[in-house]
Amino acid sequence: xxxxxxxxxxxxxxxxxxxxxxxxxxxxxxxxxxxxxxxxxxxxxxxxxxxxxxxxxxxxxxxxxxxxxxxxxxxxxxxxxxxxxxxxxxxxxxxxxxxxxxxxxxxxxxxxxxxxxxxxxxxxxxxxxxxxxxxxxxxxxxxxxxxxxxxxxxxxxxxxxxxxxxxxxxxxxxxxxxxxxxxxxxxxxxxxxxxxxxxxxxxxxxxxxxxxxxxxxxxxxxxxxxxxxxxxxxxxxxxxxxxxxxxxxxxxxxxxxxxxxxxxxxxxxxxxxxxxxxxxxxxxxxxxxxxxxxxxxxxxxxxxxxxxxxxxxxxxxxxxxxxxxxxxxxxxxxxxxxxxxxxxxxxxxxxxxxxxxxxxxxxxxxxxxxxxxxxxxxxxxxxxxxxxxxxxxxxxx
Amino acid sequence: xxxxxxxxxxxxxxxxxxxxxxxxxxxxxxxxxxxxxxxxxxxxxxxxxxxxxxxxxxxxxxxxxxxxxxxxxxxxxxxxxxxxxxxxxxxxxxxxxxxxxxxxxxxxxxxxxxxxxxxxxxxxxxxxxxxxxxxxxxxxxxxxxxxxxxxxxxxxxxxxxxxxxxxxxxxxxxxxxxxxxxxxxxxxxxxxxxxxxxxxxxxxxxxxxxxxxxxxxxxxxxxxxxxxxxxxxxxxxxxxxxxxxxxxxxxxxxxxxxxxxxxxxxxxxxxxxxxxxxxxxxxxxxxxxxxxxxxxxxxxxxxxxxxxxxxxxxxxxxxxxxxxxxxxxxxxxxxxxxxxxxxxxxxxxxxxxxxxxxxxxxxxxxxxxxxxxxxxxxxxxxxxxxxxxxxxxxxxx
Numbered sequence: 001x002x003x004x005x006x007x008x009x010x011x012x013x014x015x016x017x018x019x020x021x022x023x024x025x026x027x028x029x030x031x032x033x034x035x036x037x038x039x040x041x042x043x044x045x046x047x048x049x050x051x052x053x054x055x056x057x058x059x060x061x062x063x064x065x066x067x068x069x070x071x072x073x074x075x076x077x078x079x080x081x082x083x084x085x086x087x088x089x090x091x092x093x094x095x096x097x098x099x100x101x102x103x104x105x106x107x108x109x110x111x112x113x114x115x116x117x118x119x120x121x122x123x124x125x126x127x128x129x130x131x132x133x134x135x136x137x138x139x140x141x142x143x144x145x146x147x148x149x150x151x152x153x154x155x156x157x158x159x160x161x162x163x164x165x166x167x168x169x170x171x172x173x174x175x176x177x178x179x180x181x182x183x184x185x186x187x188x189x190x191x192x193x194x195x196x197x198x199x200x201x202x203x204x205x206x207x208x209x210x211x212x213x214x215x216x217x218x219x220x221x222x223x224x225x226x227x228x229x230x231x232x233x234x235x236x237x238x239x240x241x242x243x244x245x246x247x248x249x250x251x252x253x254x255x256x257x258x259x260x261x262x263x264x265x266x267x268x269x270x271x272x273x274x275x276x277x278x279x280x281x282x283x284x285x286x287x288x289x290x291x292x293x294x295x296x297x298x299x300x301x302x303x304x305x306x307x308x309x310x311x312x313x314x315x316x317x318x319x320x321x322x323x324x325x326x327x328x329x330x331x332x333x334x335x336x337x338x339x340x341x342x343x344x345x346x347x348x349x350x351x352x353x354x355x356x357x358x359x360x361x362x363x364x365x366x367x368x369x370x371x372x373x374x375x376x377x378x379x380x381x382x383x384x385x386x387x388x389x390x391x392x393x394x395x396x397x
Numbered sequence: 398x399x400x401x402x403x404x405x406x407x408x409x410x411x412x413x414x415x416x417x418x419x420x421x422x423x424x425x426x427x428x429x430x431x432x433x434x435x436x437x438x439x440x441x442x443x444x445x446x447x448x449x450x451x452x453x454x455x456x457x458x459x460x461x462x463x464x465x466x467x468x469x470x471x472x473x474x475x476x477x478x479x480x481x482x483x484x485x486x487x488x489x490x491x492x493x494x495x496x497x498x499x500x501x502x503x504x505x506x507x508x509x510x511x512x513x514x515x516x517x518x519x520x521x522x523x524x525x526x527x528x529x530x531x532x533x534x535x536x537x538x539x540x541x542x543x544x545x546x547x548x549x550x551x552x553x554x555x556x557x558x559x560x561x562x563x564x565x566x567x568x569x570x571x572x573x574x575x576x577x578x579x580x581x582x583x584x585x586x587x588x589x590x591x592x593x594x595x596x597x598x599x600x601x602x603x604x605x606x607x608x609x610x611x612x613x614x615x616x617x618x619x620x621x622x623x624x625x626x627x628x629x630x631x632x633x634x635x636x637x638x639x640x641x642x643x644x645x646x647x648x649x650x651x652x653x654x655x656x657x658x659x660x661x662x663x664x665x666x667x668x669x670x671x672x673x674x675x676x677x678x679x680x681x682x683x684x685x686x687x688x689x690x691x692x693x694x695x696x697x698x699x700x701x702x703x704x705x706x707x708x709x710x711x712x713x714x715x716x717x718x719x720x721x722x723x724x725x726x727x728x729x730x731x732x733x734x735x736x737x738x739x740x741x742x743x744x745x746x747x748x749x750x751x752x753x754x755x756x757x758x759x760x761x762x763x764x765x766x767x768x769x770x771x772x773x774x775x776x777x778x779x780x781x782x783x784x785x786x787x788x789x790x791x792x793x794x
Contacts, residue, residue: 253662368618
């Protein structure tokens with residue numbers, strides 16, 4: 001049986017490394033003193049739980065049970081200004097499951113805290129290297145905003161590094177995480193079982209019009225790049241209606257006008273177009289609509305059009321067997337008060353899915369806030385999440 | 398009779414002061430060596446024409462005929478990168494009219510080249526000070542982009558300054574100018590008689606939404622500030638349809654999103670809203686629509702809304718008598734091939750209208766281009782413009 005008091009005590013203790021800002025905020029970026037100290041403390045708690053501690057060259061910290069075992073965890077590094085739960089929750093929940101299972105003579109469970117999930121040096125770099133998605137040599141030349149190379153930063157690990165950790169000892173990976181969005185908080189549901197981590201498409205689009213005097217250029221002779229962006233956006237929202245699901249999202253988050261002055265008709269607009277969905281086919285259909293519509297707007301208005309490179313990450317479907325175990329656990333712990341849902345954010349599970357079956361569990365984020373000091377979740381919901389994990393692990397043996 | 402060869406020769410000579418860039422480009426900002434040298438040459442040509450040269454403290458250069466007289470002219474300073482006609486055309490045209498009229502024993506015509514119309518230190522500062530709209534002490538503390546104060550810059554005038562020039566000696570002011578827009582060039586008409594210099598309203602509008610993760614925030618829970626701007630713009634274009642005339646213009650030229658990142662739902666959008674029309678009442682009706690619509694968009698989408706201060710310049714109607722003289726001249730010189738039209742740009746005539754009746758005449762700008770080295774007008778059109786001025790002056794005696 002899990003021990004909620006011990007679980008919450010460890011979770012609160014972890015936020016004592018790099019406490020900052022208001023409330024329960026933390027500043028614990030990868031390889032910082034606070035991050036390394038937190039990993040030292042975590043290693044001790046893993047040993048206390050009877051697990052064998054290993055750390056690979058990236059600083060991914062493992063607490064290993066007897067092989068073969070299920071792997072559970074997340075990451076303990078934080079955003080430059082982060083909350084106490086993003087990543088930390090999944091690590092401490094895994095620790096509690098591993099020791100409770102061991103105490104009860106249950107199935108072996110190993111624990112991991114991946115490094116640099118928050119991308120001081122890139123995107124989920126710790127699990128990217130461990131999963132073979134990114135070579136260590138490629139990773140080492142990545143730099144942070146201050147120009148520090150990852151290869152130099154990870155020297156802070158010193159002799160903690162024991163060497164590579166063989167993924168073949170694990171039968172699957174389950175990551176518990178805060179939702180980081182408002183869906184569960186709005187619906188009042190306590191648990192989300194993730195169906196897939198959505199795929200992402202992102203590209204820059206440029207409309208080239210004619211820069212002109214905003215006083216002397218009649219409306220009908222303008223080739224206004226901002227008007228093109230606005231017309232494109234309005235028409236896109238309409239055209240997407242029959243293609244998207246309630247889970248699909250799309251965003252124009254960046255707009256840059258030239259020369260961006262109140263008395264000049266904008267001659268050029270560069271903007272970002274990003275869309276996310278769990279279905280690769282739908283992502284492709286949306287791309288087609290975006291390209292066709294932009295071309296039509298450009299042609300109708302006499303503007304030039306160019307597309308930047310299309311950046312993409314494929315959707316990752318959760319493993320059916322692991323997911324069913326989580327769903328059954330959710331129904332037992334919170335009957336009728338949980339849902340299946342996609343993850344709109346990236347997670348370490350995306351990388352780990354290259355190596356083994358993966359699944360994810362969400363608990364609510366109050367007001368949907370994350371990546372901020374104010375990030376929080378009701379303690380009842382945190383405990384409910386761990387209880388779902390416990391039932392799932394039992395069901396999987 | 399005007400002498401087209403002499404007129405064109407002087408006009409080309411003026412562009413030899415500060416020649417730059419491609420084609421007929423000039424760089425002759427207010428108080429630069431090129432500007433002061435051009436004023437010295439202009440003063441000589443005024444004297445040659447039998448006019449009495451005076452320069453006020455701002456550097457506005459007058460060639461005075463016997464009082465009372467009509468005043469004609471424009472400005473001979475240029476944009477940081479300008480063309481050969483913006484301002485210069487009106488000055489040389491006035492010079493040609495003044496000397497041709499004097500040669501023919503016609504009515505007395507005085508000539509002016511205002512200083513800093515292009516606003517190195519503000520907006521039409523030379524005529525603003527002369528008209529009493531701006532005090533010399535207020536003007537002297539204005540600075541250019543390099544931090545130079547107008548009060549220091551105008552020391553370059555040295556002993557050229559003769560003192561204040563009394564406006565009461567002038568019976569009216571006529572300014573010939575290139576259109577700086579595409580209307581005449583597109584229609585093929587040779588002359589535009591200005592009906593009014595349009596009024597301007599300009600304000601910043603801010604939508605405050607909710608900054609959110611672009612992956613984890615469902616569309617229906619977003620309060621996206623860019624979407625608000627786009628919806629506002631689309632609806633505004635529609636609502637203006639029954640209020641505006643073909644001469645009305647409105648522009649969103651500046652848009653600033655926060656944090657302006659492709660993976661983040663924009664939490665804030667600040668944008669410029671500028672509109673121009675010859676009718677104060679229409680400007681006010683448009684303001685009402687803008688404010689109401691922005692409030693509605695903000696309310697519908699759950700965003701905060703704030704308006705910056707409303708900046709405004711009132712429309713200036715051209716004097717009926719002067720305008721009719723120009724219209725009759727236009728019909729004689731270019732029968733059926735001219736139009737009446739508003740000026741969407743500001744001119745020195747706006748300031749001078751505080752002192753006396755004013756009117757303006759436009760000739761076409763090739764491709765509507767101005768404030769650029771490429772600015773040009775067909776020489777036939779330049780001459781036609783001077784011929785219209787000549788007939789108008791004769792009709793006004």
